[in-house]
Structures are given as C-alpha cells and as structure tokens.
Amino acid sequence: MxxxxxxxxxxxxxxxxxxxxxxxxxxxxxxxxxxxxxxxxxxxxxxxxxxxxxxxxxxxxxxxxxxxTSIYQAYFITIARTLLGTIGSVLFTGITAYAMSRKNLKFKGIYMVIMLITMFFSGGLIPTYLLYRDLHLLDTFWVYIIPTLFSVWNMIIMMSFFRGIPDTLIESAKIDGAGEYRIFFQLILPLSKPVLAAIALFNGVAHWNTYFDSMMFTNSPNLQTIQLFLMRVVTxxxxxxxxxxxxxxxxxxxxxxxxxxxxxxxxxxxxxxxxxxxxxxxxxxxxxxxxxxxxxx
Structure with a gap:
C-alpha cells in the first residue's frame, strides 16, 4: 500500500x-x-x-x-604505511576487541579501565619522542606502523559489534574442536565485514592524511610521506x-x-x-x- x-x-x-x-x-x-x-x-x-x-x-x-622523482618515493612510503598499518591495526585491535567481548575473560574490568585512561590522557610529545628513541623507532619505517597498531576507540566499536554475535555460534565451534584463534579468524572475522571495513577506512584515511609523525620522528628524505611533501610545497x-x-x-x-x-x-x-x-x-x-x-x- x-x-x-x-x-x-x-x-x-x-x-x-x-x-x-x-x-x-x-x-x-x-x-x-x-x-x-x-x-x-x-x-x-x-x-x-x-x-x-x-x-x-x-x-x-x-x-x-x-x-x-621524490614524489614517487613519498607515494610508495604512504601507500606502504597505509596498507600495512591498516591491516595490522584491524587485526591487532580486532583480536583485543574479541577478547574483551568474551564474558569469561578474567580482569576484563581492569583492562578496560587502563585502556580508557590511555584514551583520555597521554604523556605528551616529548615523552613520546623519548620512548620512540629508546625503542629504536626513530627514523625508521616502523615508527609509522607499531604505534598505530591499537586504538581504544576502534576497539570499543569492534567489541560492541562482536557482542552482538550469538554465543551459541562460538559454543558450537568449540564443541567441534575449534580453538580461540580459529574461531576468531574463521568465524568472527567473516561475520564482521561491515565493522572491519569501517575500522579499515578509519585507519586508512588516518594513515594517508597524516604528516605530523613523518615530520617529527623521521629525518631521512626517503621516509617522508606524500602529505609531508604536500605540506612542504604549500608552506x-x-x-x-x-x-x-x-x-x-x-x-x-x-x-x-x-x-x-x-x-x-x-x-x-x-x-x-x-x-x-x-x-x-x-x-x-x-x-x-x-x-x-x-x-x-
């Protein structure tokens, strides 16, 4: 009608x-x-x-x-960090979100409080720089990847989605002999394409658009991103x-x-x-x- x-x-x-x-x-x-x-x-x-x-x-x-020719190297670095950073962040954050969505995880409340604290408070730029220096990340490609592997906000979004997956599916998989990793990769991820795509887009856009970490934590021209190249052209x-x-x-x-x-x-x-x-x-x-x-x- x-x-x-x-x-x-x-x-x-x-x-x-x-x-x-x-x-x-x-x-x-x-x-x-x-x-x-x-x-x-x-x-x-x-x-x-x-x-x-x-x-x-x-x-x-x-x-x-x-x-x-330097723009091609900048494109390569940006594309590489976007692909590796996005895939790594989705997997790392997804595994954490899956664990936090399970009711039988011990000390889950403590973990959540610790993660929420890091979401609202940070040490600042100088402590971050010193930490990256001690971890030997400065002026390396991995300074783009490792610090971005986990996001509390993205974890909360994924955790909320995973909680909507019926527990009966997970229990059935366990009865069939599947372990936690197999359940995550073969059951949870295929059922979570919408939220995975959303988080991947969040991460991909962030990796593509940022220039601050390239400007602050790298000195080599071979590690500059395309956005830093643009910023230098504009300013x-x-x-x-x-x-x-x-x-x-x-x-x-x-x-x-x-x-x-x-x-x-x-x-x-x-x-x-x-x-x-x-x-x-x-x-x-x-x-x-x-x-x-x-x-x-």
Whole structure:
C-alpha cells in the first residue's frame, strides 16, 4: 500500500533536500575550484576569475608535480604505511576487541579501565619522542606502523559489534574442536565485514592524511610521506620553487604555464585523489558497520 505524505511531510522533505544540497555545494565547491585551478595555465590563473572551468587548459602543472622523482618515493612510503598499518591495526585491535567481548575473560574490568585512561590522557610529545628513541623507532619505517597498531576507540566499536554475535555460534565451534584463534579468524572475522571495513577506512584515511609523525620522528628524505611533501610545497616557498625549477629544467617548453599557486593546487589534487577513489567502495560497509556497532553496544 502506497502511503500518501501529508503537506507537512512534503514541506519537511523539501527543506531537508534543500539543506543537503547547500551542504553538498559548500563541501564540493573548494575541491572543484582546486581541480579547475590545477588544470589552468599558471600565468592566466594569476589574473583571477577562474572558478567553474579552466580558462586556458593545460597539463603542465601535473607534469611539474610528477617530474620530481621524490614524489614517487613519498607515494610508495604512504601507500606502504597505509596498507600495512591498516591491516595490522584491524587485526591487532580486532583480536583485543574479541577478547574483551568474551564474558569469561578474567580482569576484563581492569583492562578496560587502563585502556580508557590511555584514551583520555597521554604523556605528551616529548615523552613520546623519548620512548620512540629508546625503542629504536626513530627514523625508521616502523615508527609509522607499531604505534598505530591499537586504538581504544576502534576497539570499543569492534567489541560492541562482536557482542552482538550469538554465543551459541562460538559454543558450537568449540564443541567441534575449534580453538580461540580459529574461531576468531574463521568465524568472527567473516561475520564482521561491515565493522572491519569501517575500522579499515578509519585507519586508512588516518594513515594517508597524516604528516605530523613523518615530520617529527623521521629525518631521512626517503621516509617522508606524500602529505609531508604536500605540506612542504604549500608552506615552504623555497621547496615549491625547487619543484618548479626542476620542472622548468625538464620541460622548459611548459615552464611558462606553471605558477606556484597552480602547482600547489595540482599537488593537493594528486595527494587526495587516491583516497577519494577508494572511499566509494567501502562506503556501504562504513555506514552499516558504525550503525550496527553503536546499536548493539
């Protein structure tokens, strides 16, 4: 039976649609303007008035970005830390969440209090730096991976989801001779794809977007992430000029079409586009996983 909406419902639906349209435009407009500027001739862009479509289309800005070979190493480090860090964090946090979701875990209340304390309080930057130094993590790739293996907040979300899995399934597996690890990997994980995808997206975006740990805990240019590369292009005029100078030396015929502003815009798009492409494939799991985890908690 088709339900006929009242006049009030139609007014409310129209209002919500208009508000969401405005929010969408406000959200997408800066990104679109950045895309347009990155494809516009640099000299022409400096005149202003380039908003909705490139006035003088060119690929020169992107050629300038990718002519610098250091960007490829930065991409490699960022992709490697995103993949390894996300997989490691999901597994490590998931195992902890599974243990905390079991009723027969001894001292579970003490463990939870300790973890919650670390969630709200930290030692600060200097103690963290000294700890990483003593653990020999400074200026190594593993400084990106090991400190991010566990998140209390993500553990709580996963624990809430695992609690919704019927105990009868776990008991049946134990009767069939399955151990805890086999239950976790062959039973719990396949049933938890929505929340795993949500946590993986949380971790993946965090690993891809961060530059602070690369800036503070590494010195080697071979360990810089793509976001640190972007930050240096945007904030360091000398570094931006060196990128532009490398482009001018390698593609002199395109040098006049490049400006510092359009170079920064092209760099911004180049660093954000990969994670934007991945997001739609995980979106359906992302919403479902967060909602189920919160409802069953």
């Amino acid at each position: 088709i339900k006929i909406k009242s006049r009030t419902d139609r007014i409310f639906d129209t209002f919500v649609a208009v508000v969401m349209l405005v929010v969408m435009i406000v959200t997408l407009a800066p990104f679109w303007f950045s895309i347009v500027g990155s494809f516009n001739d640099g000299l022409d862009y400096s005149r202003g008035g380039v908003y909705f479509w490139p006035r003088e289309f060119t690929w020169s800005n992107y050629q300038a970005v990718f002519v610098d 360091d005029a000398d570094f931006a000029r060196s990128v532009g100078g490398a482009a001018a030396a390698n593609i002199p015929e395109q040098a006049k079409k490049i400006s510092p502003e359009t170079l920064k815009l092209a760099m911004m798009i180049a660093t954000s586009l990969p994670i934007i492409i991945v997001y739609p494939f995980l979106q359906k799991y992302f919403v479902k996983g967060v909602l189920i985890g919160s409802i069953k908690g």
